[in-house]
Amino acid sequence: MEKEEMVNNDQGNSRFSVVYETLKKKIVEGDLPSNTPLVEEKLAKEYKMSRTPIREAIRHLVKDGLVEFFPRRGALVKEITIKDIEEIFTVREALEGISARIAASVIDEQNIILLQEALNKADYELENGDKENSFELGNQLHEIVLDVTGNNKILTIVSDFKNQLQRFHYFSYHIPGRLELSNKEHWEIFEAIKAGDGELAERRMRKHVRGTKESIIFAVKNNIRTI
Numbered sequence: 001m002e003k004e005e006m007v008n009n010d011q012g013n014s015r016f017s018v019v020y021e022t023l024k025k026k027i028v029e030g031d032l033p034s035n036t037p038l039v040e041e042k043l044a045k046e047y048k049m050s051r052t053p054i055r056e057a058i059r060h061l062v063k064d065g066l067v068e069f070f071p072r073r074g075a076l077v078k079e080i081t082i083k084d085i086e087e088i089f090t091v092r093e094a095l096e097g098i099s100a101r102i103a104a105s106v107i108d109e110q111n112i113i114l115l116q117e118a119l120n121k122a123d124y125e126l127e128n129g130d131k132e133n134s135f136e137l138g139n140q141l142h143e144i145v146l147d148v149t150g151n152n153k154i155l156t157i158v159s160d161f162k163n164q165l166q167r168f169h170y171f172s173y174h175i176p177g178r179l180e181l182s183n184k185e186h187w188e189i190f191e192a193i194k195a196g197d198g199e200l201a202e203r204r205m206r207k208h209v210r211g212t213k214e215s216i217i218f219a220v221k222n223n224i225r226t227i
Contacts, residue, residue: 015047015049015053016053016056016057018047019043019047019049019053019054019057020056020057020060020061022047023038023043023057023058023061024061024064024066024163027061027066027067027077027167028066028163028166028167030167032077033077034077034078034079034080035076035077035079036076036077037073037074037075037076038058038061038067038074038075038076038077039074039075040054040055040058058075061075062075064163065078065163065164066078066163066164066167080167080168080220082217082220082221084164085168085213085216085217085220086213086217088161088164088165088168089209089210089212089213089216091157091161092158092161092165092209093205093206093209093210093213095154095157095158096142096145096146096158096205096206096209097202097203097205097206097209098149098154098202099145099146099149099151099154099205100145100189100192100193100198100201100202100204100205101198101199101201101202102148102149102151102198103144103145103148103149103193103201104192104193104195104196104197104198104200104201105196105198106148106149106150107148107193107194108148111144111148112193112194114140114144115140115141115144115190115193115194116190118137118138118140118141118144119137119138119141119183119186119187119190121137122134122135122137122138122183122186123183125137126179126180126183131173131174131179132173134179134183135169135173135179135182138179138182138183138186139169141186141189141190145189145193145205146158168216168220169212169216172212172215172216172219174219175215175218175219178215181211182208182211182212185204185207185208185211186208188204188208189201189204189205189208192204
């Protein structure tokens with residue numbers, strides 16, 4: 001009996017994971033726009049499963065900050081507002097700027113090599129037309145810089161924004177020329193960190209984050225989400 005219950009639980013978890021990951025990807029990439037209703041009955045029919053894993057997936061998406069639940073209206077994909085973008089990027093600029101300054105004084109040779117390899121690969125993928133992979137590789141600069149600071153408070157705050165930031169970035173890198181500029185700015189930040197110039201690293205990181213914010217606001221206002 002216990003074995004049968006474990007099998008049923010595993011199947012339930014598997015079904016939940018499929019729905020959760022699929023819906024999350026669609027929201028982040030803009031295939032489910034802001035204010036799209038997530039109706040349990042409709043999704044259950046679409047995914048050919050009971051409403052229980054659907055309900056659990058929606059609950060996790062609410063926790064991620066990607067979905068909102070309203071009495072009488074149900075679950076809706078959370079709207080991206082300019083105010084949200086302004087607030088998140090104000091915090092991000094400050095924290096990532098400080099992190100770049102710290103990284104310049106503590107980064108070791110191994111992480112310098114990792115950064116250089118990631119940025120080289122980002123340029124290569126962009127030259128070969130793979131914008132998504134280039135974006136992911138370039139984003140490693142932000143992840144490594146945050147990691148080498150060793151500041152758990154900063155990591156926790158930025159991690160809380162992770163899903164929203166990912167959703168915003170899918171809007172921005174489809175703007176013609178934005179990814180090329182972003183990769184160039186990543187190299188400039190890297191050079192400052194490698195040289196141990198904390199002040200310059202912070203200044204360049206802050207400029208880069210502000211530029212990203214402006215691109216995202218432009219993309220959201222103009223509904224740019226596809227290549």
